[in-house]
Structures are given as C-alpha cells and as structure tokens.
Amino acid sequence: MSSQIAILIAVLLFPGGLFALALGLGLKGADRRIAARLQGRVGPPLVQPFLDLVKLAFKRTMVPTTAHDLVFLGAPLIGVVSMLVAAALVPISGVYSPAPALGNLLVLIYLLLVPAVVLMLAGSSSSSPYGAIGFSREMALMMAYEAPLVLIVAAVAVRTGMAQGHWVTFSLTEIVEYQRTHGLFLLDPVMWPAVAAFGFFYPANLGIVPFDIPEAETEVLEGPLLEYSGPALGLFKIMSALKAVVVIGLDIALFMPLPLDGVPAFLGWVVEMVVLMVAGVTVLRISMGRMRIDQAFVFFLRWPLLLAAASLAVVVV
Amino acid sequence: MSVIERLKTMATKSPWIYRINAGSCNGCDVEMATCALIPRYDVERLGCQYCGSPRHADIVLISGPLTRRVLDATLRVFDEIPDPKVTVAVGVCPISGGIFRESYAVLAPIDQYFPVDVNVPGCPPRPQAIIEGIAQAVQIWRERL
Ligand code: SF4
Numbered sequence: 001m002s003s004q005i006a007i008l009i010a011v012l013l014f015p016g017g018l019f020a021l022a023l024g025l026g027l028k029g030a031d032r033r034i035a036a037r038l039q040g041r042v043g044p045p046l047v048q049p050f051l052d053l054v055k056l057a058f059k060r061t062m063v064p065t066t067a068h069d070l071v072f073l074g075a076p077l078i079g080v081v082s083m084l085v086a087a088a089l090v091p092i093s094g095v096y097s098p099a100p101a102l103g104n105l106l107v108l109i110y111l112l113l114v115p116a117v118v119l120m121l122a123g124s125s126s127s128s129p130y131g132a133i134g135f136s137r138e139m140a141l142m143m144a145y146e147a148p149l150v151l152i153v154a155a156v157a158v159r160t161g162m163a164q165g166h167w168v169t170f171s172l173t174e175i176v177e178y179q180r181t182h183g184l185f186l187l188d189p190v191m192w193p194a195v196a197a198f199g200f201f202y203p204a205n206l207g208i209v210p211f212d213i214p215e216a217e218t219e220v221l222e223g224p225l226l227e228y229s230g231p232a233l234g235l236f237k238i239m240s241a242l243k244a245v246v247v248i249g250l251d252i253a254l255f256m257p258l259p260l261d262g263v264p265a266f267l268g269w270v271v272e273m274v275v276l277m278v279a280g281v282t283v284l285r286i287s288m289g290r291m292r293i294d295q296a297f298v299f300f301l302r303w304p305l306l307l308a309a310a311s312l313a314v315v316v317v
Numbered sequence: 318m319s320v321i322e323r324l325k326t327m328a329t330k331s332p333w334i335y336r337i338n339a340g341s342c343n344g345c346d347v348e349m350a351t352c353a354l355i356p357r358y359d360v361e362r363l364g365c366q367y368c369g370s371p372r373h374a375d376i377v378l379i380s381g382p383l384t385r386r387v388l389d390a391t392l393r394v395f396d397e398i399p400d401p402k403v404t405v406a407v408g409v410c411p412i413s414g415g416i417f418r419e420s421y422a423v424l425a426p427i428d429q430y431f432p433v434d435v436n437v438p439g440c441p442p443r444p445q446a447i448i449e450g451i452a453q454a455v456q457i458w459r460e461r462l
Contacts, residue, residue: 032361041359048331048364055328055375058462060399062372229372229399 007088007099015096015249016088023270024241025049027248027277034282049241056234064126064227071125075118076228076235082114083242089172090249093180093257095266097173105170108250109153112205115243116142122236123224134224137293141211144300145204148197151308155194156185156254159315176257186256194311195255197304199280202247204300206240208281210288211296248276325462329455331364335374335398339391339427340417341381344441345408349378351444358444365451371397376454378447379431382410382423388430395431401461403454405435407447412436 010016029046036043045051063069089108091097116138123135154168160178161168169175185191204211225236258268291299338346351358368374371394383391395404406427409415414425427433434457437450 036359036361042362043359044361044364045330051327051331051364054324055331055333058325058328059375059401062397062399225373226370227372233373 003099007102010088010096010098010102012084015090015092016084016086020084020087020242020245021238023273024238024243024245025053027244027273028241030274031277031282031285034278035286038282038286049237053234053237056237057231059230061228061230061232064128066127067227068125068127071121072227073232075122075125076232076239078121079115079118079239080235080242082111082118083239083246086111086114086246087242087249090246091172091176091253091257092249092269093176093253093259093265095262095269097176100171100173105153105157105172105175108172108246109149112149112243112246112250113142113146115239116205118239119224122228126224126227128227130226131224134226138224140293140297141204141300144297145201145211145304148300148304148308149201149205151305151312152194152197152201152254155191155308155312155315158312159185159191162315172253176253179257180259184256184259185254190314191255191311193307197307197311198251198255200300200304202251202276203281203284204296205247206244206281209285210291212290244277244281245273248273248280251276325459328462329459331366332375332451332455332458333366333368333373334376334378334451335368335371337377337379337391337394339379339381339387339411340384340423341408341410342416345380345410348441348444349380349407349447358448360448360451363451363455371395372399374398375402375458376451377402377404378407378451379404379411379427379433380407382414382417382420382425383427383430384422385424386422388424392430401458403434403458403461404431405437405450405454406431406433407437407450408442409438409440412438415440 013019026046028049029044032048033043033046061073063072085102086108089098089103089111120135120138123131123138125131156175157168157170160175163178163182164174179185186195225233228236252269252272256272258265258272260268336346336349371377377395377398379391406412410417411425411427411433414420414423417423418425424430435450435453437446439446442450
C-alpha cells in the first residue's frame with residue numbers, strides 16, 4: 001500500500017506532476033527570455049508560459065463540426081497523462097530513483113513516443129488539411145529520430161550491462177548508480193558519438209527550429225494544433241513543457257548524473273537542465289532556419305544514426 | 318480582489334495577436350510586422366505573440382478597406398476566433414476606405430461588418446500607434462473576460 005502511495009506522489013507531485021510542470025514552464029520561460037536577449041530584445045517575463053496557460057483557461061474551446069469529438073478532445077489528455085508518468089520515471093541522481101514497479105528505460109522510450117502519436121491523432125482528427133500535412137510530417141520526423149534514439153539507449157544499456165557481467169540493463173537506476181561509481185559516460189570517449197547523437201535527438205523531439213517541421217507556423221500554421229483553442233490547447237502546452245523536462249532529464253540520467261547527494265545534487269540537476277535547455281534549444285533555435293522534411297529525414301538517418309551506431313559497435317566489440 | 322479577478326488580470330498579460338488582411342496595400346501589414354519583429358518595438362515583453370491560427374488569437378488586427386472579394390473569407394475567419402476577442406482596425410482604410418474610398422470594389426467602413434473596438438488611424442500608422450491600439454484593446458479585453 002505504501003509503495004502505491006509513493007508511486008502516486010512520484011507521478012503527481014515530485015518529480016513528476018506539479019514539480020515537473022513548474023520546472024518545464026520555467027525552462028520554456030527562460031528559453032523565450034534568453035532568446036529575446038540574444039536578439040537584443042527585452043523579452044517576456046520568466047512566468048510568461050504560465051500566464052499563457054491562465055489565459056487559455058479563460059478561452060472557449062471550439063470543436064470543428066467535421067472533427068471527431070472524442071479523439072479531438074481525448075488526444076491532449078492522453079498526451080499529458082503519458083508525460084506525467086514519464087516524468088516520474090526519470091531518476092535524479094542522489095535525490096530520486098523511480099520505483100521498479102513503475103517501469104524502466106524501455107517503458108520510458110515508449111512513453112516518449114506518445115506525444116508524437118497524440119499530435120498525429122490531433123492533426124488527423126481535426127479534419128483540417130493543415131492538420132493532415134502536420135500529421136504526415138510528424139510521422140516522417142518521428143521515424144527519423146526514433147532510430148538513433150533506440151541505438152543510443154542500446155549503447156548505454158549494453159555498456160552498463162556488460163560492465164556488470166550480464167548483457168544489458170534497462171534499469172535507469174542501475175545506469176545512474178554505475179556512472180556515480182565508475183565515472184560519467186560524458187567523459188568516456190567511447191560514448192561521445194552517442195552523446196552527440198542525443199544532442200541532435202532532443203531538439204527534434206521537442207519540436208523546435210530547425211526541426212519544428214510538423215508545426216511550422218509560417219507554412220502549415222502550427223499543423224496539428226491549428227484547430228485547437230482554449231483549455232485543449234493549454235493541455236498541449238502542458239504536454240510540451242513536461243516533455244522538455246522528461247527528455248532533458250533522460251539526457252542527464254543517461255550521460256551526466258552528478259555524483260552528489262541531497263540538496264547540492266538537486267541544485268546541480270536543475271543547473272544541468274537549464275544549461276542543456278539554453279545550449280541545445282535556445283541557441284540552436286535562434287541561429288538556424290527550418291529544414292525541409294526530406295532534409296531532416298535524410299539528416300537523421302545519416303549523422304545521428306551513424307554516430308549512435310558507432311558508439312554501439314565499439315561498446316559491443 | 319478575488320482569486321478569479323486576479324487570474325483574469327494575469328490572463329490579460331498574454332494577448333495573442335492575429336492579423337487579417339482585408340485587401341490592404343500591405344503598408345499597414347509591414348508596420349504591424351515591424352511592431353513585433355524588430356528589437357526596437359519588442360511587444361513580446363508585453364506577452365504578445367503573433368499566431369498563425371485564428372483559433373489561438375485574442376486580439377484581431379484588421380487592415381485594408383475590405384474588398385468585395387474577401388468579404389466572405391474574412392467573415393469566416395473572424396468567426397473562427399474564440400470568444401472573448403477584441404478587434405482593432407489598423408490604418409485609415411478600414412475607417413473610410415482611405416485612398417481606395419471611391420472604388421466600386423471596397424466595402425469600407427468595415428464596422429458595418431465587424432464589431433470594431435479600437436481604430437488606429439494613419440496611412441500607415443506608426444508602430445507606436447499600433448502598440449497603443451493593442452494596449453487599449455487589452456483593457457477592453459480585460460472587461461470581457
Ligand atoms: S491605411 Fe494606407 S497603408 Fe494601410 S492599407 Fe490603407 S492605403 Fe495601405
């Protein structure tokens with residue numbers, strides 16, 4: 001019974017739920033503000049994403065007459081719930097490790113797929129031609145970035161597993177523990193290609209320029225989100241804020257968990273998070289234009305896939 | 318102040334803007350884009366954001382004299398914007414037809430068709446004037462929430 005309550009707290013309060021939401025909105029706010037500063041503007045206040053959510057709560061949700069109501073309104077809910085669970089699956093080195101009953105790395109990989117699938121559902125159920133274009137682009141992009149992700153995760157899992165005498169381990173807790181005692185994978189030359197590949201993966205997963213092709217505002221008018229308004233759109237914003245925490249948290253857990261304990265470990269984790277967000281998202285976002293979908297597809301199946309495969313090959317051999 | 322009132326005040330700090338071009342000569346549109354896109358008149362610090370979809374919008378900026386051709390399309394797009402919304406007419410064209418006023422093809426003034434809340438005159442208006450129009454629109458929006 002008490003373990004169930006612990007899981008509930010992990011999903012709803014810390015490190016998932018409210019905490020992850022606050023952190024995710026903070027990261028988005030920092031992203032917008034720093035982007036503005038780099039462009040020589042003042043920029044919105046840090047709490048802007050939160051204000052946007054409050055605003056959306058006061059608006060009316062409109063459902064297009066040709067849309068499928070149940071799928072149209074259910075899609076964002078599924079997305080938010082999947083990300084809540086995923087956020088509870090990401091360990092924070094020295095502070096939190098997920099209960100084995102909740103799941104392991106494989107579950108997390110599947111949950112990371114859900115937002116993309118939800119966006120596809122949203123796009124296709126809205127019966128808008130722009131949504132349909134967004135749907136097909138989302139699908140192509142997902143197939144492109146999912147392949148490197150699997151290889152990156154395999155490289156880390158095999159590396160940790162072999163060092164412990166069996167083949168692979170998919171427990172994030174064990175991966176973090178191993179790095180705490182044997183040194184970070186970030187400092188291990190064998191893993192550098194995988195680290196770089198993850199650096200390409202997470203901007204794509206978070207859907208920012210140059211990989212925001214499915215939601216490109218200037219060409220397909222936010223694609224799958226085009227028909228959403230009010231609270232339903234707010235749920236998508238919540239989903240993407242949580243996703244930022246999950247994906248960057250996964251990056252930290254896989255490659256750079258700090259060997260600290262207690263409060264310093266927690267603060268270090270937050271700092272790592274902000275640094276990765278600013279370096280990998282903000283700077284990239286404002287310094288590049290958008291790729292075409294075919295360019296992005298070829299790009300992912302060439303460089304990140306090759307890098308991740310290189311790491312995996314060296315680890316296995 | 319009750320919690321709801323407080324939340325409403327917070328909500329007005331995030332006005333999302335949508336532009337409708339109702340046959341404008343593009344002069345006004347350039348000025349509107351200028352407002353948000355160049356550092357000098359950064360309106361993102363007020364929480365403003367241009368959005369591509371009418372469904373995300375709170376404040377509508379309409380420019381142009383409303384040509385007969387775009388009337389239906391414009392009305393349809395306008396209906397897609399969820400309530401509560403505020404309408405700002407930018408330029409002298411929506412008020413009187415401006416330099417196009419004697420044409421058989423324009424339907425200005427546009428307040429025959431749209432509930433215009435704020436007029437920003439000028440041909441084209443200065444960015445500062447447009448920002449002031451947006452600020453007034455935010456106040457009207459606060460009352461409608
Ligand atoms: S007001 Fe002037 S600048 Fe604006 S659309 Fe009319 S003619 Fe063009």
